[in-house]
Amino acid sequence: MPRIPITEPIFPDAALSESAIKDRLSHHALRLKARKTGLIIPDYLAAEDELDHLQLHIALSRDMRQRIARRAACIAARVDRRSPLSRLKREDRERFEALRNGVDLVALPSEHRADEIAAELHAEFPWMGQATEAIWHGLRRSVQSGEAGLRLPPMLLDGPPGIGKSRWARRLAGLIGVPDLIFEATTENASFGLVGSQRGWGNAVPGRLVNLILTRLVANPVVVVDEVEKAGEARSHQGRTFSLTDALLPLLEPLSARRWSCPYFEVAFDMGWVIWVLTCNDGRRLPEPLLSRCPPIRLESPSRDNLVVFAQREGTRRRLSDASIDAVCTAISWAALQGHRPDLRAVVRMLDRAEGLERKPPLQ
Structure with missing residues:
Protein backbone atom coordinates (compact mmCIF):
# COMPACT_ATOMS: atom_id res chain seq x y z
CA MET A 1 0.00 0.00 0.00
CA LEU A 88 -1.29 25.94 15.87
CA LYS A 89 -1.64 25.04 19.50
CA ARG A 90 0.70 22.44 20.94
CA GLU A 91 -1.93 19.68 20.97
CA ASP A 92 -2.87 20.39 17.34
CA ARG A 93 0.79 20.28 16.29
CA GLU A 94 1.20 16.95 18.04
CA ARG A 95 -1.78 15.55 16.11
CA PHE A 96 -0.30 16.81 12.85
CA GLU A 97 2.92 14.92 13.47
CA ALA A 98 1.04 11.76 12.44
CA LEU A 99 0.98 13.14 8.88
CA ARG A 100 4.73 13.77 8.64
CA ASN A 101 5.35 10.48 6.80
CA GLY A 102 2.21 10.69 4.69
CA VAL A 103 -0.94 8.55 4.74
CA ASP A 104 -1.93 5.25 3.18
CA LEU A 105 -3.53 5.19 -0.25
CA VAL A 106 -5.70 2.14 -0.88
CA ALA A 107 -5.70 0.68 -4.39
CA LEU A 108 -7.39 -2.26 -6.09
CA PRO A 109 -4.98 -4.95 -7.31
CA SER A 110 -6.82 -5.67 -10.56
CA GLU A 111 -9.95 -5.24 -12.63
CA HIS A 112 -10.96 -8.69 -11.46
CA ARG A 113 -11.21 -7.37 -7.91
CA ALA A 114 -13.45 -4.55 -9.20
CA ASP A 115 -15.71 -7.20 -10.76
CA GLU A 116 -15.84 -9.10 -7.46
CA ILE A 117 -16.81 -5.99 -5.50
CA ALA A 118 -19.58 -5.13 -7.96
CA ALA A 119 -20.87 -8.71 -7.91
CA GLU A 120 -20.96 -8.75 -4.11
CA LEU A 121 -22.80 -5.43 -3.97
CA HIS A 122 -25.34 -6.57 -6.54
CA ALA A 123 -25.94 -9.83 -4.68
CA GLU A 124 -26.68 -7.97 -1.45
CA PHE A 125 -28.50 -4.95 -2.93
CA PRO A 126 -30.04 -6.03 -6.27
CA TRP A 127 -32.55 -3.14 -6.21
CA MET A 128 -29.64 -0.67 -6.30
CA GLY A 129 -28.35 -1.99 -9.60
CA GLN A 130 -27.85 1.46 -11.17
CA ALA A 131 -25.61 2.60 -8.31
CA THR A 132 -23.69 -0.67 -8.38
CA GLU A 133 -23.20 -0.44 -12.15
CA ALA A 134 -21.90 3.11 -11.85
CA ILE A 135 -19.44 2.17 -9.13
CA TRP A 136 -18.37 -0.93 -11.09
CA HIS A 137 -17.38 1.17 -14.09
CA GLY A 138 -15.67 3.69 -11.80
CA LEU A 139 -13.61 0.95 -10.11
CA ARG A 140 -12.51 -0.50 -13.43
CA ARG A 141 -11.58 2.93 -14.83
CA SER A 142 -9.50 3.66 -11.75
CA VAL A 143 -7.53 0.43 -12.15
CA GLN A 144 -7.09 1.02 -15.89
CA SER A 145 -5.79 4.55 -15.32
CA GLY A 146 -2.73 3.20 -13.52
CA GLU A 147 -2.95 5.78 -10.70
CA ALA A 148 -1.27 5.03 -7.41
CA GLY A 149 -4.58 4.54 -5.59
CA LEU A 150 -8.31 4.17 -6.00
CA ARG A 151 -10.01 7.36 -7.18
CA LEU A 152 -13.77 7.51 -7.81
CA PRO A 153 -16.02 10.36 -8.95
CA PRO A 154 -18.59 11.63 -6.42
CA MET A 155 -21.99 9.95 -6.46
CA LEU A 156 -25.48 11.18 -5.59
CA LEU A 157 -27.98 8.44 -4.78
CA ASP A 158 -31.53 9.74 -5.15
CA GLY A 159 -34.30 7.46 -3.92
CA PRO A 160 -37.04 6.88 -1.35
CA PRO A 161 -36.10 6.79 2.33
CA GLY A 162 -35.28 3.50 3.95
CA ILE A 163 -34.00 1.62 0.89
CA GLY A 164 -30.44 1.16 2.18
CA LYS A 165 -28.47 3.90 0.42
CA SER A 166 -26.18 4.52 3.39
CA ARG A 167 -25.90 0.80 4.11
CA TRP A 168 -24.85 0.24 0.48
CA ALA A 169 -22.16 2.94 0.81
CA ARG A 170 -20.80 1.46 4.02
CA ARG A 171 -20.69 -1.97 2.45
CA LEU A 172 -18.77 -0.46 -0.47
CA ALA A 173 -16.19 0.93 1.96
CA GLY A 174 -15.86 -2.46 3.63
CA LEU A 175 -15.32 -4.26 0.33
CA ILE A 176 -12.71 -1.75 -0.80
CA GLY A 177 -11.00 -1.86 2.60
CA VAL A 178 -11.15 1.82 3.57
CA PRO A 179 -12.68 3.59 6.59
CA ASP A 180 -16.06 5.26 6.27
CA LEU A 181 -17.76 8.31 7.74
CA ILE A 182 -21.52 8.87 7.89
CA PHE A 183 -22.46 12.54 8.12
CA GLU A 184 -26.14 13.16 8.87
CA ALA A 185 -27.16 16.39 7.13
CA THR A 186 -30.43 16.50 9.07
CA THR A 187 -28.70 16.82 12.45
CA GLU A 188 -25.46 18.57 11.36
CA ASN A 189 -26.90 20.77 8.66
CA ALA A 190 -24.28 23.54 8.72
CA SER A 191 -20.81 23.17 7.26
CA PHE A 192 -18.98 23.30 10.62
CA GLY A 193 -19.47 19.63 11.50
CA LEU A 194 -17.98 18.34 8.26
CA VAL A 195 -15.26 20.85 7.30
CA GLY A 196 -14.69 22.64 10.63
CA SER A 197 -14.74 26.30 11.62
CA GLN A 198 -12.11 29.01 11.53
CA ARG A 199 -9.82 29.49 14.49
CA GLY A 200 -10.82 32.56 16.44
CA TRP A 201 -14.39 31.43 16.96
CA GLY A 202 -15.18 30.56 20.54
CA ASN A 203 -16.12 26.97 19.63
CA ALA A 204 -13.70 26.50 16.73
CA VAL A 205 -12.92 22.85 16.00
CA PRO A 206 -11.56 20.86 13.04
CA GLY A 207 -14.21 19.13 10.96
CA ARG A 208 -14.98 15.43 10.98
CA LEU A 209 -13.43 15.02 7.54
CA VAL A 210 -9.98 16.19 8.69
CA ASN A 211 -10.36 14.30 11.97
CA LEU A 212 -10.99 11.12 9.97
CA ILE A 213 -7.77 11.64 7.98
CA LEU A 214 -5.78 12.40 11.14
CA THR A 215 -7.18 9.38 12.96
CA ARG A 216 -7.22 6.67 10.30
CA LEU A 217 -4.33 7.95 8.12
CA VAL A 218 -6.02 6.88 4.87
CA ALA A 219 -6.26 9.28 1.91
CA ASN A 220 -9.33 7.76 0.22
CA PRO A 221 -12.02 6.97 2.79
CA VAL A 222 -15.70 6.73 1.87
CA VAL A 223 -17.58 9.78 3.17
CA VAL A 224 -21.38 9.52 3.12
CA VAL A 225 -23.45 12.70 3.42
CA ASP A 226 -26.91 11.39 4.24
CA GLU A 227 -30.07 13.26 3.17
CA VAL A 228 -28.07 16.15 1.80
CA GLU A 229 -31.19 17.94 0.51
CA LYS A 230 -32.26 18.57 4.12
CA ALA A 231 -29.10 20.48 4.99
CA GLY A 232 -29.66 23.99 6.24
CA GLU A 233 -27.27 26.84 6.88
CA ALA A 234 -25.90 28.81 9.81
CA ARG A 235 -25.72 32.59 9.77
CA SER A 236 -23.25 34.68 11.75
CA HIS A 237 -23.94 38.03 13.41
CA GLN A 238 -22.08 39.67 10.51
CA GLY A 239 -24.52 38.14 8.02
CA ARG A 240 -22.19 35.42 6.68
CA THR A 241 -23.83 32.09 5.83
CA PHE A 242 -22.28 28.67 6.29
CA SER A 243 -24.13 26.20 4.10
CA LEU A 244 -23.24 22.52 3.93
CA THR A 245 -23.94 22.31 0.21
CA ASP A 246 -21.73 25.33 -0.48
CA ALA A 247 -18.93 23.81 1.60
CA LEU A 248 -19.19 20.58 -0.40
CA LEU A 249 -18.70 22.24 -3.80
CA PRO A 250 -14.88 22.67 -3.66
CA LEU A 251 -14.52 19.18 -2.20
CA LEU A 252 -16.48 17.64 -5.06
CA GLU A 253 -14.54 19.49 -7.77
CA PRO A 254 -11.36 17.49 -8.59
CA LEU A 255 -9.02 20.45 -9.14
CA SER A 256 -10.02 22.44 -6.04
CA ALA A 257 -10.21 19.30 -3.88
CA ARG A 258 -6.51 18.62 -4.43
CA ARG A 259 -5.63 21.86 -2.64
CA TRP A 260 -8.55 22.24 -0.25
CA SER A 261 -7.81 24.66 2.58
CA CYS A 262 -8.94 23.53 6.03
CA PRO A 263 -10.57 26.53 7.76
CA TYR A 264 -9.40 25.43 11.21
CA PHE A 265 -5.80 24.37 10.56
CA GLU A 266 -5.34 26.84 7.66
CA VAL A 267 -3.35 24.19 5.81
CA ALA A 268 -4.00 22.84 2.31
CA PHE A 269 -5.04 19.18 2.16
CA ASP A 270 -5.22 16.88 -0.85
CA MET A 271 -8.85 15.73 -0.59
CA GLY A 272 -8.96 14.65 -4.23
CA TRP A 273 -8.81 10.98 -3.21
CA VAL A 274 -11.85 11.04 -0.91
CA ILE A 275 -14.72 8.85 -2.16
CA TRP A 276 -17.94 10.86 -1.81
CA VAL A 277 -21.39 9.25 -1.67
CA LEU A 278 -24.26 11.72 -1.21
CA THR A 279 -27.78 10.48 -0.59
CA CYS A 280 -31.12 12.26 -0.88
CA ASN A 281 -34.82 11.52 -1.01
CA ASP A 282 -35.69 14.31 -3.45
CA GLY A 283 -32.91 15.54 -5.73
CA ARG A 284 -35.10 18.36 -7.05
CA ARG A 285 -34.47 20.27 -3.83
CA LEU A 286 -30.72 20.40 -4.39
CA PRO A 287 -28.94 23.42 -5.91
CA GLU A 288 -27.83 23.19 -9.51
CA PRO A 289 -24.07 23.59 -8.79
CA LEU A 290 -24.20 20.47 -6.64
CA LEU A 291 -26.19 18.52 -9.22
CA SER A 292 -23.71 19.45 -11.94
CA ARG A 293 -20.90 17.90 -9.90
CA CYS A 294 -22.94 14.84 -8.88
CA PRO A 295 -25.55 13.82 -11.49
CA PRO A 296 -28.22 11.98 -9.48
CA ILE A 297 -28.67 8.23 -9.81
CA ARG A 298 -32.37 7.50 -9.39
CA LEU A 299 -33.14 4.41 -7.32
CA GLU A 300 -36.38 2.54 -6.58
CA SER A 301 -37.63 0.78 -3.47
CA PRO A 302 -36.79 -2.92 -3.04
CA SER A 303 -39.49 -5.41 -3.93
CA ARG A 304 -40.95 -7.91 -1.50
CA ASP A 305 -38.68 -10.63 -2.91
CA ASN A 306 -35.65 -8.35 -2.50
CA LEU A 307 -36.52 -7.80 1.17
CA VAL A 308 -37.04 -11.52 1.78
CA VAL A 309 -33.65 -12.38 0.24
CA PHE A 310 -32.01 -9.60 2.26
CA ALA A 311 -33.58 -10.89 5.48
CA GLN A 312 -32.35 -14.42 4.73
CA ARG A 313 -28.79 -13.28 3.99
CA GLU A 314 -28.59 -10.90 6.94
CA GLY A 315 -30.19 -13.41 9.30
CA THR A 316 -27.68 -16.06 8.24
CA ARG A 317 -24.82 -13.60 8.73
CA ARG A 318 -26.08 -12.89 12.25
CA ARG A 319 -26.38 -16.65 12.90
CA LEU A 320 -30.06 -16.46 13.65
CA SER A 321 -32.06 -19.65 13.84
CA ASP A 322 -34.11 -20.82 10.87
CA ALA A 323 -37.28 -20.20 12.88
CA SER A 324 -36.37 -16.54 13.46
CA ILE A 325 -35.47 -15.97 9.81
CA ASP A 326 -38.70 -17.63 8.66
CA ALA A 327 -40.69 -15.45 11.07
CA VAL A 328 -39.16 -12.27 9.64
CA CYS A 329 -39.77 -13.42 6.04
CA THR A 330 -43.36 -14.30 6.90
CA ALA A 331 -43.91 -10.86 8.41
CA ILE A 332 -42.58 -9.24 5.21
CA SER A 333 -44.90 -11.33 3.01
CA TRP A 334 -47.90 -10.72 5.27
CA ALA A 335 -47.34 -6.96 5.16
CA ALA A 336 -47.14 -7.07 1.36
CA LEU A 337 -50.45 -8.98 1.19
CA GLN A 338 -52.04 -6.27 3.34
CA GLY A 339 -50.92 -3.62 0.85
CA HIS A 340 -47.97 -2.40 2.95
CA ARG A 341 -44.40 -2.63 1.72
CA PRO A 342 -41.94 -2.46 4.61
CA ASP A 343 -38.72 -0.65 3.88
CA LEU A 344 -35.23 -1.88 4.62
CA ARG A 345 -35.12 -0.09 7.96
CA ALA A 346 -38.21 -2.01 9.11
CA VAL A 347 -36.62 -5.31 8.07
CA VAL A 348 -33.42 -4.46 9.95
CA ARG A 349 -35.49 -3.60 13.05
CA MET A 350 -37.25 -6.98 12.81
CA LEU A 351 -33.89 -8.73 12.56
CA ASP A 352 -32.61 -6.74 15.54
CA ARG A 353 -35.68 -7.76 17.51
CA ALA A 354 -35.24 -11.42 16.58
CA GLU A 355 -31.55 -11.30 17.50
CA GLY A 356 -32.36 -9.68 20.82
CA LEU A 357 -34.90 -12.38 21.65
CA GLU A 358 -32.48 -15.16 20.78
CA ARG A 359 -29.69 -13.62 22.83
CA LYS A 360 -31.99 -13.02 25.79
CA PRO A 361 -31.00 -15.12 28.82
CA PRO A 362 -33.52 -17.88 29.71
CA LEU A 363 -35.90 -17.22 32.59
CA GLN A 364 -35.41 -19.29 35.72
Whole structure:
Protein backbone atom coordinates (compact mmCIF):
# COMPACT_ATOMS: atom_id res chain seq x y z
CA MET A 1 0.00 0.00 0.00
CA PRO A 2 1.66 3.27 -1.10
CA ARG A 3 1.94 6.30 1.17
CA ILE A 4 1.43 9.81 -0.14
CA PRO A 5 1.71 13.29 1.37
CA ILE A 6 -1.76 14.57 2.23
CA THR A 7 -0.78 18.18 3.01
CA GLU A 8 1.45 20.84 1.51
CA PRO A 9 5.11 20.79 2.72
CA ILE A 10 4.58 22.17 6.22
CA PHE A 11 6.83 20.09 8.43
CA PRO A 12 10.21 21.60 9.30
CA ASP A 13 13.18 19.57 8.11
CA ALA A 14 14.24 17.14 10.83
CA ALA A 15 17.85 18.14 10.08
CA LEU A 16 16.94 21.67 11.21
CA SER A 17 15.59 20.69 14.61
CA GLU A 18 17.22 22.25 17.66
CA SER A 19 18.97 19.05 18.71
CA ALA A 20 20.29 18.34 15.19
CA ILE A 21 21.63 21.89 14.84
CA LYS A 22 23.20 21.68 18.28
CA ASP A 23 24.97 18.44 17.36
CA ARG A 24 26.37 19.90 14.13
CA LEU A 25 27.60 23.07 15.83
CA SER A 26 29.21 21.02 18.60
CA HIS A 27 30.88 18.77 16.03
CA HIS A 28 32.23 21.80 14.17
CA ALA A 29 33.54 23.37 17.40
CA LEU A 30 35.27 20.12 18.35
CA ARG A 31 36.94 19.86 14.93
CA LEU A 32 38.23 23.45 15.25
CA LYS A 33 39.61 22.75 18.70
CA ALA A 34 41.17 19.49 17.52
CA ARG A 35 42.96 21.35 14.72
CA LYS A 36 44.41 23.84 17.23
CA THR A 37 45.61 21.12 19.58
CA GLY A 38 47.06 18.98 16.80
CA LEU A 39 44.77 16.00 17.39
CA ILE A 40 44.82 13.67 14.39
CA ILE A 41 41.44 12.44 13.19
CA PRO A 42 41.60 9.13 11.25
CA ASP A 43 40.23 9.48 7.73
CA TYR A 44 38.29 6.21 7.86
CA LEU A 45 35.94 7.39 10.64
CA ALA A 46 32.30 8.07 9.76
CA ALA A 47 30.66 11.27 11.00
CA GLU A 48 29.16 9.60 14.09
CA ASP A 49 32.38 7.78 14.94
CA GLU A 50 34.37 10.94 14.38
CA LEU A 51 32.17 12.80 16.87
CA ASP A 52 32.67 10.07 19.47
CA HIS A 53 36.43 10.15 18.84
CA LEU A 54 36.58 13.92 19.32
CA GLN A 55 34.45 13.86 22.48
CA LEU A 56 36.72 11.18 23.91
CA HIS A 57 39.82 13.38 23.57
CA ILE A 58 38.46 16.94 23.71
CA ALA A 59 35.90 18.71 25.90
CA LEU A 60 34.20 21.99 25.12
CA SER A 61 34.10 24.65 27.78
CA ARG A 62 30.88 25.42 29.59
CA ASP A 63 30.74 28.86 27.96
CA MET A 64 31.10 27.33 24.48
CA ARG A 65 28.35 24.76 25.18
CA GLN A 66 26.00 27.53 26.31
CA ARG A 67 26.78 29.63 23.22
CA ILE A 68 26.10 26.64 20.98
CA ALA A 69 22.80 25.93 22.77
CA ARG A 70 21.65 29.54 22.36
CA ARG A 71 22.61 29.62 18.68
CA ALA A 72 20.86 26.29 17.98
CA ALA A 73 17.69 27.47 19.73
CA CYS A 74 17.70 30.73 17.76
CA ILE A 75 18.13 29.03 14.37
CA ALA A 76 15.50 26.39 15.14
CA ALA A 77 13.03 29.08 16.23
CA ARG A 78 13.49 30.95 12.95
CA VAL A 79 12.91 27.76 10.97
CA ASP A 80 9.85 26.94 13.04
CA ARG A 81 8.29 30.38 12.46
CA ARG A 82 8.34 29.78 8.71
CA SER A 83 6.10 26.71 9.05
CA PRO A 84 2.29 27.08 8.98
CA LEU A 85 2.28 24.79 12.01
CA SER A 86 3.67 27.62 14.14
CA ARG A 87 0.13 29.08 14.27
CA LEU A 88 -1.29 25.94 15.87
CA LYS A 89 -1.64 25.04 19.50
CA ARG A 90 0.70 22.44 20.94
CA GLU A 91 -1.93 19.68 20.97
CA ASP A 92 -2.87 20.39 17.34
CA ARG A 93 0.79 20.28 16.29
CA GLU A 94 1.20 16.95 18.04
CA ARG A 95 -1.78 15.55 16.11
CA PHE A 96 -0.30 16.81 12.85
CA GLU A 97 2.92 14.92 13.47
CA ALA A 98 1.04 11.76 12.44
CA LEU A 99 0.98 13.14 8.88
CA ARG A 100 4.73 13.77 8.64
CA ASN A 101 5.35 10.48 6.80
CA GLY A 102 2.21 10.69 4.69
CA VAL A 103 -0.94 8.55 4.74
CA ASP A 104 -1.93 5.25 3.18
CA LEU A 105 -3.53 5.19 -0.25
CA VAL A 106 -5.70 2.14 -0.88
CA ALA A 107 -5.70 0.68 -4.39
CA LEU A 108 -7.39 -2.26 -6.09
CA PRO A 109 -4.98 -4.95 -7.31
CA SER A 110 -6.82 -5.67 -10.56
CA GLU A 111 -9.95 -5.24 -12.63
CA HIS A 112 -10.96 -8.69 -11.46
CA ARG A 113 -11.21 -7.37 -7.91
CA ALA A 114 -13.45 -4.55 -9.20
CA ASP A 115 -15.71 -7.20 -10.76
CA GLU A 116 -15.84 -9.10 -7.46
CA ILE A 117 -16.81 -5.99 -5.50
CA ALA A 118 -19.58 -5.13 -7.96
CA ALA A 119 -20.87 -8.71 -7.91
CA GLU A 120 -20.96 -8.75 -4.11
CA LEU A 121 -22.80 -5.43 -3.97
CA HIS A 122 -25.34 -6.57 -6.54
CA ALA A 123 -25.94 -9.83 -4.68
CA GLU A 124 -26.68 -7.97 -1.45
CA PHE A 125 -28.50 -4.95 -2.93
CA PRO A 126 -30.04 -6.03 -6.27
CA TRP A 127 -32.55 -3.14 -6.21
CA MET A 128 -29.64 -0.67 -6.30
CA GLY A 129 -28.35 -1.99 -9.60
CA GLN A 130 -27.85 1.46 -11.17
CA ALA A 131 -25.61 2.60 -8.31
CA THR A 132 -23.69 -0.67 -8.38
CA GLU A 133 -23.20 -0.44 -12.15
CA ALA A 134 -21.90 3.11 -11.85
CA ILE A 135 -19.44 2.17 -9.13
CA TRP A 136 -18.37 -0.93 -11.09
CA HIS A 137 -17.38 1.17 -14.09
CA GLY A 138 -15.67 3.69 -11.80
CA LEU A 139 -13.61 0.95 -10.11
CA ARG A 140 -12.51 -0.50 -13.43
CA ARG A 141 -11.58 2.93 -14.83
CA SER A 142 -9.50 3.66 -11.75
CA VAL A 143 -7.53 0.43 -12.15
CA GLN A 144 -7.09 1.02 -15.89
CA SER A 145 -5.79 4.55 -15.32
CA GLY A 146 -2.73 3.20 -13.52
CA GLU A 147 -2.95 5.78 -10.70
CA ALA A 148 -1.27 5.03 -7.41
CA GLY A 149 -4.58 4.54 -5.59
CA LEU A 150 -8.31 4.17 -6.00
CA ARG A 151 -10.01 7.36 -7.18
CA LEU A 152 -13.77 7.51 -7.81
CA PRO A 153 -16.02 10.36 -8.95
CA PRO A 154 -18.59 11.63 -6.42
CA MET A 155 -21.99 9.95 -6.46
CA LEU A 156 -25.48 11.18 -5.59
CA LEU A 157 -27.98 8.44 -4.78
CA ASP A 158 -31.53 9.74 -5.15
CA GLY A 159 -34.30 7.46 -3.92
CA PRO A 160 -37.04 6.88 -1.35
CA PRO A 161 -36.10 6.79 2.33
CA GLY A 162 -35.28 3.50 3.95
CA ILE A 163 -34.00 1.62 0.89
CA GLY A 164 -30.44 1.16 2.18
CA LYS A 165 -28.47 3.90 0.42
CA SER A 166 -26.18 4.52 3.39
CA ARG A 167 -25.90 0.80 4.11
CA TRP A 168 -24.85 0.24 0.48
CA ALA A 169 -22.16 2.94 0.81
CA ARG A 170 -20.80 1.46 4.02
CA ARG A 171 -20.69 -1.97 2.45
CA LEU A 172 -18.77 -0.46 -0.47
CA ALA A 173 -16.19 0.93 1.96
CA GLY A 174 -15.86 -2.46 3.63
CA LEU A 175 -15.32 -4.26 0.33
CA ILE A 176 -12.71 -1.75 -0.80
CA GLY A 177 -11.00 -1.86 2.60
CA VAL A 178 -11.15 1.82 3.57
CA PRO A 179 -12.68 3.59 6.59
CA ASP A 180 -16.06 5.26 6.27
CA LEU A 181 -17.76 8.31 7.74
CA ILE A 182 -21.52 8.87 7.89
CA PHE A 183 -22.46 12.54 8.12
CA GLU A 184 -26.14 13.16 8.87
CA ALA A 185 -27.16 16.39 7.13
CA THR A 186 -30.43 16.50 9.07
CA THR A 187 -28.70 16.82 12.45
CA GLU A 188 -25.46 18.57 11.36
CA ASN A 189 -26.90 20.77 8.66
CA ALA A 190 -24.28 23.54 8.72
CA SER A 191 -20.81 23.17 7.26
CA PHE A 192 -18.98 23.30 10.62
CA GLY A 193 -19.47 19.63 11.50
CA LEU A 194 -17.98 18.34 8.26
CA VAL A 195 -15.26 20.85 7.30
CA GLY A 196 -14.69 22.64 10.63
CA SER A 197 -14.74 26.30 11.62
CA GLN A 198 -12.11 29.01 11.53
CA ARG A 199 -9.82 29.49 14.49
CA GLY A 200 -10.82 32.56 16.44
CA TRP A 201 -14.39 31.43 16.96
CA GLY A 202 -15.18 30.56 20.54
CA ASN A 203 -16.12 26.97 19.63
CA ALA A 204 -13.70 26.50 16.73
CA VAL A 205 -12.92 22.85 16.00
CA PRO A 206 -11.56 20.86 13.04
CA GLY A 207 -14.21 19.13 10.96
CA ARG A 208 -14.98 15.43 10.98
CA LEU A 209 -13.43 15.02 7.54
CA VAL A 210 -9.98 16.19 8.69
CA ASN A 211 -10.36 14.30 11.97
CA LEU A 212 -10.99 11.12 9.97
CA ILE A 213 -7.77 11.64 7.98
CA LEU A 214 -5.78 12.40 11.14
CA THR A 215 -7.18 9.38 12.96
CA ARG A 216 -7.22 6.67 10.30
CA LEU A 217 -4.33 7.95 8.12
CA VAL A 218 -6.02 6.88 4.87
CA ALA A 219 -6.26 9.28 1.91
CA ASN A 220 -9.33 7.76 0.22
CA PRO A 221 -12.02 6.97 2.79
CA VAL A 222 -15.70 6.73 1.87
CA VAL A 223 -17.58 9.78 3.17
CA VAL A 224 -21.38 9.52 3.12
CA VAL A 225 -23.45 12.70 3.42
CA ASP A 226 -26.91 11.39 4.24
CA GLU A 227 -30.07 13.26 3.17
CA VAL A 228 -28.07 16.15 1.80
CA GLU A 229 -31.19 17.94 0.51
CA LYS A 230 -32.26 18.57 4.12
CA ALA A 231 -29.10 20.48 4.99
CA GLY A 232 -29.66 23.99 6.24
CA GLU A 233 -27.27 26.84 6.88
CA ALA A 234 -25.90 28.81 9.81
CA ARG A 235 -25.72 32.59 9.77
CA SER A 236 -23.25 34.68 11.75
CA HIS A 237 -23.94 38.03 13.41
CA GLN A 238 -22.08 39.67 10.51
CA GLY A 239 -24.52 38.14 8.02
CA ARG A 240 -22.19 35.42 6.68
CA THR A 241 -23.83 32.09 5.83
CA PHE A 242 -22.28 28.67 6.29
CA SER A 243 -24.13 26.20 4.10
CA LEU A 244 -23.24 22.52 3.93
CA THR A 245 -23.94 22.31 0.21
CA ASP A 246 -21.73 25.33 -0.48
CA ALA A 247 -18.93 23.81 1.60
CA LEU A 248 -19.19 20.58 -0.40
CA LEU A 249 -18.70 22.24 -3.80
CA PRO A 250 -14.88 22.67 -3.66
CA LEU A 251 -14.52 19.18 -2.20
CA LEU A 252 -16.48 17.64 -5.06
CA GLU A 253 -14.54 19.49 -7.77
CA PRO A 254 -11.36 17.49 -8.59
CA LEU A 255 -9.02 20.45 -9.14
CA SER A 256 -10.02 22.44 -6.04
CA ALA A 257 -10.21 19.30 -3.88
CA ARG A 258 -6.51 18.62 -4.43
CA ARG A 259 -5.63 21.86 -2.64
CA TRP A 260 -8.55 22.24 -0.25
CA SER A 261 -7.81 24.66 2.58
CA CYS A 262 -8.94 23.53 6.03
CA PRO A 263 -10.57 26.53 7.76
CA TYR A 264 -9.40 25.43 11.21
CA PHE A 265 -5.80 24.37 10.56
CA GLU A 266 -5.34 26.84 7.66
CA VAL A 267 -3.35 24.19 5.81
CA ALA A 268 -4.00 22.84 2.31
CA PHE A 269 -5.04 19.18 2.16
CA ASP A 270 -5.22 16.88 -0.85
CA MET A 271 -8.85 15.73 -0.59
CA GLY A 272 -8.96 14.65 -4.23
CA TRP A 273 -8.81 10.98 -3.21
CA VAL A 274 -11.85 11.04 -0.91
CA ILE A 275 -14.72 8.85 -2.16
CA TRP A 276 -17.94 10.86 -1.81
CA VAL A 277 -21.39 9.25 -1.67
CA LEU A 278 -24.26 11.72 -1.21
CA THR A 279 -27.78 10.48 -0.59
CA CYS A 280 -31.12 12.26 -0.88
CA ASN A 281 -34.82 11.52 -1.01
CA ASP A 282 -35.69 14.31 -3.45
CA GLY A 283 -32.91 15.54 -5.73
CA ARG A 284 -35.10 18.36 -7.05
CA ARG A 285 -34.47 20.27 -3.83
CA LEU A 286 -30.72 20.40 -4.39
CA PRO A 287 -28.94 23.42 -5.91
CA GLU A 288 -27.83 23.19 -9.51
CA PRO A 289 -24.07 23.59 -8.79
CA LEU A 290 -24.20 20.47 -6.64
CA LEU A 291 -26.19 18.52 -9.22
CA SER A 292 -23.71 19.45 -11.94
CA ARG A 293 -20.90 17.90 -9.90
CA CYS A 294 -22.94 14.84 -8.88
CA PRO A 295 -25.55 13.82 -11.49
CA PRO A 296 -28.22 11.98 -9.48
CA ILE A 297 -28.67 8.23 -9.81
CA ARG A 298 -32.37 7.50 -9.39
CA LEU A 299 -33.14 4.41 -7.32
CA GLU A 300 -36.38 2.54 -6.58
CA SER A 301 -37.63 0.78 -3.47
CA PRO A 302 -36.79 -2.92 -3.04
CA SER A 303 -39.49 -5.41 -3.93
CA ARG A 304 -40.95 -7.91 -1.50
CA ASP A 305 -38.68 -10.63 -2.91
CA ASN A 306 -35.65 -8.35 -2.50
CA LEU A 307 -36.52 -7.80 1.17
CA VAL A 308 -37.04 -11.52 1.78
CA VAL A 309 -33.65 -12.38 0.24
CA PHE A 310 -32.01 -9.60 2.26
CA ALA A 311 -33.58 -10.89 5.48
CA GLN A 312 -32.35 -14.42 4.73
CA ARG A 313 -28.79 -13.28 3.99
CA GLU A 314 -28.59 -10.90 6.94
CA GLY A 315 -30.19 -13.41 9.30
CA THR A 316 -27.68 -16.06 8.24
CA ARG A 317 -24.82 -13.60 8.73
CA ARG A 318 -26.08 -12.89 12.25
CA ARG A 319 -26.38 -16.65 12.90
CA LEU A 320 -30.06 -16.46 13.65
CA SER A 321 -32.06 -19.65 13.84
CA ASP A 322 -34.11 -20.82 10.87
CA ALA A 323 -37.28 -20.20 12.88
CA SER A 324 -36.37 -16.54 13.46
CA ILE A 325 -35.47 -15.97 9.81
CA ASP A 326 -38.70 -17.63 8.66
CA ALA A 327 -40.69 -15.45 11.07
CA VAL A 328 -39.16 -12.27 9.64
CA CYS A 329 -39.77 -13.42 6.04
CA THR A 330 -43.36 -14.30 6.90
CA ALA A 331 -43.91 -10.86 8.41
CA ILE A 332 -42.58 -9.24 5.21
CA SER A 333 -44.90 -11.33 3.01
CA TRP A 334 -47.90 -10.72 5.27
CA ALA A 335 -47.34 -6.96 5.16
CA ALA A 336 -47.14 -7.07 1.36
CA LEU A 337 -50.45 -8.98 1.19
CA GLN A 338 -52.04 -6.27 3.34
CA GLY A 339 -50.92 -3.62 0.85
CA HIS A 340 -47.97 -2.40 2.95
CA ARG A 341 -44.40 -2.63 1.72
CA PRO A 342 -41.94 -2.46 4.61
CA ASP A 343 -38.72 -0.65 3.88
CA LEU A 344 -35.23 -1.88 4.62
CA ARG A 345 -35.12 -0.09 7.96
CA ALA A 346 -38.21 -2.01 9.11
CA VAL A 347 -36.62 -5.31 8.07
CA VAL A 348 -33.42 -4.46 9.95
CA ARG A 349 -35.49 -3.60 13.05
CA MET A 350 -37.25 -6.98 12.81
CA LEU A 351 -33.89 -8.73 12.56
CA ASP A 352 -32.61 -6.74 15.54
CA ARG A 353 -35.68 -7.76 17.51
CA ALA A 354 -35.24 -11.42 16.58
CA GLU A 355 -31.55 -11.30 17.50
CA GLY A 356 -32.36 -9.68 20.82
CA LEU A 357 -34.90 -12.38 21.65
CA GLU A 358 -32.48 -15.16 20.78
CA ARG A 359 -29.69 -13.62 22.83
CA LYS A 360 -31.99 -13.02 25.79
CA PRO A 361 -31.00 -15.12 28.82
CA PRO A 362 -33.52 -17.88 29.71
CA LEU A 363 -35.90 -17.22 32.59
CA GLN A 364 -35.41 -19.29 35.72
